[in-house]
Amino acid sequence: xxxxxxxxxxxxxxxxxxxxxxxxxxxxxxxxxxxxxxxxxxxxxxxxxxxxxxxxxxxxxxxxxxxxxxxxxxxxxxxxxxxxxxxxxxxxxxxxxxxxxxxxxxxxxxxxxxxxxxxxxxxxxxxxxxxxxxxxxxxxxxxxxxxxxxxxxxxxxxxxxxxxxxxxxxxxxxxxxxxxxxxxxxxxxxxxxxxxxxxxxxxxxxxxxxxxxxxxxxxxxxxxxxxxxxxxxxxxxxxxxxxxxxxxxxxxxxxxxxxxxxxxxxxxxxxxxxxxxxxxxxxxxxxxxxxxxxxxxxxxxxxxxxxxxxxxxxxxxxxxxxxxxxxxxxxxxxxxxx
Ligand code: NAD
Ligand code: LMR
Numbered sequence: 001x002x003x004x005x006x007x008x009x010x011x012x013x014x015x016x017x018x019x020x021x022x023x024x025x026x027x028x029x030x031x032x033x034x035x036x037x038x039x040x041x042x043x044x045x046x047x048x049x050x051x052x053x054x055x056x057x058x059x060x061x062x063x064x065x066x067x068x069x070x071x072x073x074x075x076x077x078x079x080x081x082x083x084x085x086x087x088x089x090x091x092x093x094x095x096x097x098x099x100x101x102x103x104x105x106x107x108x109x110x111x112x113x114x115x116x117x118x119x120x121x122x123x124x125x126x127x128x129x130x131x132x133x134x135x136x137x138x139x140x141x142x143x144x145x146x147x148x149x150x151x152x153x154x155x156x157x158x159x160x161x162x163x164x165x166x167x168x169x170x171x172x173x174x175x176x177x178x179x180x181x182x183x184x185x186x187x188x189x190x191x192x193x194x195x196x197x198x199x200x201x202x203x204x205x206x207x208x209x210x211x212x213x214x215x216x217x218x219x220x221x222x223x224x225x226x227x228x229x230x231x232x233x234x235x236x237x238x239x240x241x242x243x244x245x246x247x248x249x250x251x252x253x254x255x256x257x258x259x260x261x262x263x264x265x266x267x268x269x270x271x272x273x274x275x276x277x278x279x280x281x282x283x284x285x286x287x288x289x290x291x292x293x294x295x296x297x298x299x300x301x302x303x304x305x306x307x308x309x310x311x312x313x314x315x316x317x318x319x320x321x322x323x324x325x326x327x328x329x330x331x332x333x334x335x336x337x338x
Contacts, residue, residue: 011038012252015081015120017074017112018088019066020047022237023128023244027087028055028064030245036252037062043077044088045069074115081120082255085157085248086112089129091235092227098131098190099326106333109135113142121148124251124297125155128244132156132189132266133323134330137286140268141334151271152297155251158194158266158288159243160236161185164222165196168215173205181205184264184304185219186288187319188326194220195315200304212311254293261293262302275301283320286327 014031018024019042031037032055040055040062042048052066067073078084089105092098109129116123129135136156143149162185170178182202187195196219198207207215218225226236250261266288269275278301279285292300308316 012082012255013039013041013080014083014248014252015041015043015077015085015123017043017077017084017086018129020044020051021087022091022234023087023240025051026238026241027085027244027248029058030241031248032058032062032064033060034245034249034252035061036249036256040064041077041081042066043068043074074112075119078115078123079119081116081123083126083248083252084112084116084120084123085126085128085244087128087240087244088112091237092130092223093232093234094228096227098223099134099329101130102134102329102333105129105131105135106138106330107337110138110142110334110337113139114146117143117146117148121146122150122153124153124255126157126244126248126251127155128157128240130189131326132158133193133286133326134333136266136268137327137330138334140286141331145334149271150297151268152299154268155247155291155298156189156266156286156288157244157247158185158189158264159247160240161189161194161196161219161222162264163239163243163246165198165219168218168222169198169201169205169207172207172211172215175205184290186264186290186304187316188286188288188323189266190223190326191220191322192315193319193323193326195312195319196220197304197308197312199307199309199312216315250293251297255295255297257295259294262290263293264288265291265298267291267298267301269301272298272301274303278303278305281305282316284323284327287323 048066056064067077165183269279290302
């Protein structure tokens with residue numbers, strides 16, 4: 001519970017939009033299981049009454065409600081929410097890029113952000129829907145147009161890239177506890193825009209030269225590995241639910257006053273304390289860097305670039321070029337929807 005002055009407490013209402021999907025269901029399960037979650041509203045265009053009824057039988061504190069589009073369901077689900085997590089939208093099939101999802105998912109995300117702007121203008125919004133490199137700039141433009149954009153409260157969820165980096169590095173160096181590794185992954189969330197910084201791992205790790213390129217490639221294209229293995233049945237859902245929960249729970253704990261919580265996220269850097277200098281350094285405004293979380297959301301952007309290796313500098317250069325195109329595509333869409 002948040003201490004709201006005078007010793008009063010309040011809950012942190014949390015919404016999952018896209019809650020009946022491959023990510024939405026296990027993510028909602030993890031949120032329902034968390035002792036930090038007290039109110040959970042599930043929104044989707046299908047099946048939320050059933051998912052909510054099912055989850056509501058779990059003996060954990062959170063109340064669970066389900067909403068469909070009928071009778072202004074989205075507005076009712078989002079009303080006065082503190083946290084809105086968005087995994088709504090279609091996933092990839094083999095042979096597709098994340099950008100191939102743009103035409104459908106851009107409109108879905110835009111519509112959901114419009115509702116959030118209207119009924120929960122102060123919510124912390126966590127965007128999972130792909131292509132994240134573009135859906136977050138779309139979200140920012142929609143919020144700006146409604147005069148409610150607070151860059152400290154809009155996050156693109158890139159945690160799966162960090163989770164993958166931890167896992168793959170642990171396998172390589174023989175670490176039995178991957179969760180003990182902290183590996184910043186910065187940039188964006190697709191292929192070459194994903195920049196793992198193994199030189200910044202803590203505790204430090206030594207990656208043999210002859211293994212470096214393959215390891216970077218596996219982190220950058222881990223999503224494709226899952227899409228291929230699922231063979232037409234979608235993309236990462238369970239690992240994404242784990243990653244989305246890890247990030248969402250950290251935001252919730254930070255909002256409730258816990259200190260020292262840091263996780264990379266794709267944000268509008270010029271609007272986050274410490275971010276402007278990083279944006280100038282990388283040459284793009286939307287970019288994922290480690291973010292110090294607090295009651296105001298993104299309290300500080302941590303500059304991860306000092307002392308990076310020449311190989312990491314080369315990754316950064318390549319990433320930025322691609323990222324700029326993804327960002328302007330999102331901004332253009334928000335201003336001139338088809
Ligand atoms: P899915 O098809 O299994 O689920 C998507 C859900 O969204 C469905 O239940 C659908 O009914 C719902 N939906 C569609 N339109 C909606 C709307 N207007 N309002 C509310 N709900 C709506 O897909 P999934 O596997 O869960 O993936 C969802 C999205 O997450 C995809 O775009 C995927 O690419 C993305 N994703 C992102 C990451 C990441 O790291 N950020 C990782 C994995 C997947
Ligand atoms: C991932 O990284 O697994 C997701 O972005 C889904 C995808 O399309 O690869």
